[in-house]
Amino acid sequence: MEATAEELEWFFATVLPHMNERQRRVVAGATALMIGHGGKARVAEASGLSRNTVIRATGEISAGLEVTDRQRGPGGGDKPAIDKQPGLLEALDELVHPDTRGNPMSFVRWTSKSTYELADELTRQGFQVSAELVRRLLHQMGCSLQAPSKQKEGTDHPDRDSQFKYLNATIAGFAETGEPAVSVDTKKST
Secondary structure, three states: OOOOHHHHHHHHHHHHHHOOHHHHHHHHHHHHHHHOOOHHHHHHHHHOOOHHHHHHHHHHHHHOOOOOOOOOOOOOOOOOHHHHOOOHHHHHHHHHOHHHOOOOOOOOOOOOOOHHHHHHHHHHOOOOOOHHHHHHHHHHOOOOOOOOOOOOOOOOOOOHHHHHHHHHHHHHHHHHOOOOOOOOOOOOOO
């Protein structure tokens, strides 16, 4: 017994909204192959998928599919933000390292700004970014994202920035002579 056009439409209207792109192709391709001659056209019409999508789906099913979480093949999807927005990485680097502008080999890099603050500033500069994108870009740049593990009462030391500059200069001196350098952060015990 063959399904009518109305039954196929009901099937696809019921099932497809609950599936991702790849799952829709698998169901459409398997259904078209199950119907046989004329199945691709009938599935395309009943499902609302393009005929080319159904043809591709039947080809994927015939070739054999591996179970995967990927919806698209490698290389599919949107271009990286740094490709779509030239200058984004450089602008972020300038925000994170304003004092090391002329020194790309800075050993100690820091910022007191959160990913949300950095995203807001980049947005003001005309980039389309989110805090999550900023987090990924910072990770890609080799930055380690660390939050304070406890609240500190009082204010920061007034020379905190100069402390980091001193550390960076000291590490650079050791690196020039080929010597190793280790920086250890200690807290006063009370």
